[in-house]
Amino acid sequence: MNDFLLYEQDGPIVTLTMNQPDKRNALTGNTAVAEFGAACRRIEEDHSIKVVILTGTGTVFSSGGNIHEMQRQLDPAILPADLRHEYREGIQRLPLALYNLEVPVIAAVNGPAIGAGCDLACMCDIRIAADTARFAESFVKLGIIPGDGGAWLLPRTIGMSRAAELTFTGDTIDAQQALDWGLVSRVVPGSELLAAARELAQRIAANSGPALRMSKRLLREGQHTRLDTLLELSAGMQALAHRTAEHQAAVQAFVQRKPAKG
Template sequence: MSVLSYEQTGAVVTLTLDDPATRNSLSGNSAVEEFVAACRRIEADMTVRAVILTGAGPAFSAGGNLRALRENWRGATEAAVVRRRLRTDVQQITLNLHALEVPLVAAVNGPAIGGGLDLACVCDIRIASERASFAANFVKVGMVPALGGAWLLPRIVGAARAAQMCLTGQVLGAEAALAHGLVSQVVPQEELLPTANTIAQEIAAHPPEALRMTKRLLREPGTSFASHLETAAAMQALALQTAAHEEALDRLAQQTQSKRPRTTTETTR
């Protein structure tokens, strides 16, 4: 049974986790294969300029399916076996999403717990419904954040707040998440997808090459400033050669010409 729907309207793709019975779990189903396939499809299609990620039912995602984890991995006596399975299995979801050049907007419709929080954090923009909640609660079940949360979360909310969330397992409501900077906007449930679509359409209105390269630059906070400027210069050199840039300059010139005051000579002709 498919657990991830892929819908495209114009330049915007909406990915919806659709396994409400497991609270949109990321394991114990076909989520890994479907996310990897969706990411490959998006990267190969230059008509896609923005992606919305959301969940069906009351939850965004509860992360890993602990029952499936117990059944499938607990019998592995060697840590190396579990490590290899993680790298080739569920980690592929966040790894492939993080590698996407297309901007990602998370529309968090409900609880984003454990790996579900990691899933939201891998997106570039997060908006939440008033029903959303967030928790890095791995310590409560004797686990660690293995899908990238310990790397992503400090870069979003800061080291101190990330440490408190990860070490206590506390649950943040939507308004607390907004105050922490984890999400940029909180809206009523019925306005969540329309708001996400508005943001995605605003993104999609811009040239795809510039969008993808801008996202790449935003994703390099760990580099030195000098190294960042070198990368930015290389990308700018590419951007300046695109047809979209030339078209934008032409539009700007036409707008400037139309707004220019007419001279006395021009008005008497």
């Protein structure tokens, strides 16, 4: 039984819910990373899944790092080499699993997303925020840096200038500013958040599963590959898409409802 992450499936839609509200859904000092990894592997292997919703229980999306874990890391008996290993085998496994997940992921940000919690939202493809949500890349406030990949994720989400402002100040922004800056795509009342996420998930899930997975892969690859390389990948994936049952059914349905020109 999972201690941190609830896994619920409704047809092609999986909802992952961080469920340690008493610890503000912190991502360190617990089994969060391992459970995210297991959930992502389960999703990858189940080709009936088309979309994932990620949210949190309680009033906080995720507070990021656990302050008590940071206290433990201050122990001078723990060598820098050991801390480096902890990051590589700990929190850094999270972006590798979630960001690279093949299916689209919607973050339903139900409250504050702080530090690694903000970066967690940026690992998702789409972010919807409750009006009570807050966002902060607050590592400098604690004299540390974003060790979870935030310096790579945040600029790709909101652009370098705004990412630098958030990173260097550690300031917190509200949901409306997050919307203005493109950190989220919409803001809804908290009571409507999950309904809005599910409605969007259903619209995504109405489409071809193989096409969704390949489209997401191309979006990811397009962030760091040359155009000619992406075109080659697109040609190969398009050839595969043309042979899927979903594509063939869609073409037939379109042809049957549109009269042929004489």
